[in-house]
Amino acid sequence: MRKHIRSIVLAAAAVAAFAVPALAESTLCTITAPEMRLRKSPSKKAKVVAILKKDTKVTAAQCSGGWVKVSSEDGKLNGYVGGWALASAPTQVAEAPATQVSDAAPSTVAQKEVPSNEKLAMQITELRLNVLGIERDMQQMHKEIRKIKSTLRRRK
Structure with a gap:
């Protein structure tokens, strides 16, 4: 009996050790759609808690996928939104040093920007x-x- 209880306790401790840090991590995301309904549960039939406007910052475990549980930056609003309308919040990135181009062969091909x-x-x-x-x-x-x-x- 003691071995059985010990194995259950060890299994629970292992699950907690791996699951808690993963659940505790949150990412700052931005709403990319013009408007997004924040719902009480992950369903289109669920009650709408609020309507989030474009560029609103929210925190979530991830910024993509199906239904994503999010909360407002101040923590007052919690609910679910469609992950297709979320993007990782932009972070400040230092500019890469410019590469030197030789004057002998100027590039005639213009680089087109590929949309993200x-x-x-x-x-x-x-x-x-x-x-x-x-x-x-x-x-x-x-x-x-x-x-x-x-x-x-x-x-x-």
Whole structure:
């Protein structure tokens, strides 16, 4: 019996030793979407606790994935957001020293900037929001056209 209890205690201690530091680490993340709903639980049906605006800083265990549990910088708001709308908060990085280019062969190929995943996700989100807005406008116009047609039929 004592061996069994000892093995359970040792297993629990091992789990605690590895899990607690991983859970304690938090990362500063930034909201990249124009607006993001902070929900009480990880579900679209969950109650909305707050609406977070773009560039709002939050802390989380990670800045990507499905539903991510976050809290505001002041700790007053806690909830879940979609990980697709989070990016690691920018940090100050020292500039790399400029490399010397010889005058003999100037480079004629211009370097194009490759957008980061965060920029691409933000562009996709903005395009989706634009499409949703256009779809809503189109639905409203179709409803109004149906009303006009029905009133014209009644007059005849």
